[in-house]
Amino acid sequence: MGAFLDKPKTEKHNAHGEGNGLRYGLSSMQGWRVEMEDAHTAVLGLPTPGMTDWSFFAVYDGHAGSRVANYCSKHLLEHIITASLGPGCSHGSQVVSDGSSSDPPAPLPPAAEAVKSGIRTGFLRIDEHMRSFSDLRNGMDRSGSTAVGVLLSPEHFFFVNCGDSRAVLCRNSQVCFSTLDHKPCNPRERERIQNAGGSVMIQRVNGSLAVSRALGDYDYKCVDGKGPTEQLVSPEPEVVVMVRAPEQDQFVILACDGIWDVMSNEELCEFVKSRLEVCDDLERVCNEVVDTCLHKGSRDNMSIVLVCLPNAPKVSEEAVRKEAELNKYLETRVEEMLSRPGEEGIPDLVTVMRNLSTDSGMPALPSGGGLASKRTVIEAVYNRLSPYKEEDGSGADLECRW
Structure with a gap:
């Protein structure tokens, strides 16, 4: 390649x-x-x-x-x-000392x-x-x-x-x-x-x-x-x-x-x-x-x-709860898709991701990351339940194939 x-x-x-x-x-x-x-x-x-x-x-x-x-x-x-x-730097000769030590001033x-x-x-x-x-x-x-x-x-x-x-x-x-x-x-x-x-x-x-x-x-x-x-x-x-x-x-x-x-x-x-x-x-x-x-x-x-920095966002109980709800929803939806194969049989991971991308009932996805940020969670459920394992774990081309 x-x-x-x-x-x-x-x-x-x-x-x-x-x-x-x-x-x-x-x-x-x-x-x-x-x-x-x-x-x-x-x-x-x-x-x-x-x-x-x-x-x-x-x-x-x-x-x-x-x-x-x-x-x-x-x-x-x-x-x-x-x-x-x-x-040669003009500031290099500036020093500070509190007079409490015999060490050279910094x-x-x-x-x-x-x-x-x-x-x-x-x-x-x-x-x-x-x-x-x-x-x-x-x-x-x-x-x-x-x-x-x-x-x-x-x-x-x-x-x-x-x-x-x-x-x-x-x-x-x-x-x-x-x-x-x-x-x-x-x-x-x-x-x-x-x-x-x-x-x-x-x-x-x-x-x-x-x-x-x-x-x-x-x-x-x-x-x-x-x-x-x-x-x-x-x-x-x-x-x-x-x-x-x-x-x-x-x-x-x-x-x-x-x-x-x-x-x-x-x-x-x-x-x-x-x-x-x-x-x-x-x-x-x-x-x-x-x-x-x-x-x-x-x-x-x-x-x-x-x-x-000190004012960075902190962990929020509400955000943690919503994240858990989203992960549970995704797990349930993947289980449903794999437990009810269609005419073409058990869907592959690409099909699962494509179906999820059009799911109007899904809770809010992480801002900025979208469904791609949940691909690891989805893949873990898929690999646990499906006989078809995702070999490379990359999914890098899934976005353009949904």
Whole structure:
């Protein structure tokens, strides 16, 4: 199947943590792709004096290999910190001490503008540093990666984006902010590409690369006379600083395009909100997002990091009750369909899903997820009762076959 497998790899990588007033969970799945090229970073408390109450999360969507994504997941943060706090930064000499200890005073965290500048510099520095790797320099490895992240201080969000992965902030149960995807068709991106002697064909850089900004991708960064941010593909991130609103901010989602290809900003935020009202296990919530996107038809690697703030939705008894009622209804309906075969015999899972999709008596489905978010529940009942088992457990093509 070319760049795709015969059936998806549905094993997940999970992690979670808590600190600095935050809770996070993450999930990633290879899916239909022949290789897992995504990577991520999750750091609660930066390893820098004066910044232990800061945190950093990021998702990297690699392409043409995983080398760049994996390296950035391990080292991008240190490049940002060095650029923000290194020698020559005017804020680096500021210190704070209460006079009660003989230890050297800790440096103050940098001002917001210094952090914003440091993030940009950190991206440019790591991109130039990776260019020196022999396999990337000689073209044996042509990989690149998007990067989307959020750096949280006690007062600010620093949203960072380079490529077409995306971050969204949910505030007061609404999408308050979203990063903008860097696509070759965007007028600003197209202008830079054309000024560097390239073209945009079939919505791709030179008809090939689907993103206009990325780390790595050095085949697109070799135009003489042009600086690093003027190349066909730029490593420069867009950085947006937002003041935190503790009483209103609920959660931040970082995800690669394998998620966003099948769910809008609003759908995903609604779905996550609905899941947080029935479950406080953030890994499980992220797993449900990944499974739902697979069932909605995503063919790409899928990665999501969910960062819950103190005002995130809490488990509701009413929501839990309604969820249980919905699951019971689905179980009963599947049992009915399998216990009363029609003229064509016992229905297959596709037919069961199609029948359920037109069921007017069904209780309300999870907002944003729809019936696809219940496919795992339905499949479990079907496999328990039917002689016809669903072999791969993917259901990724069911949506278009109902």
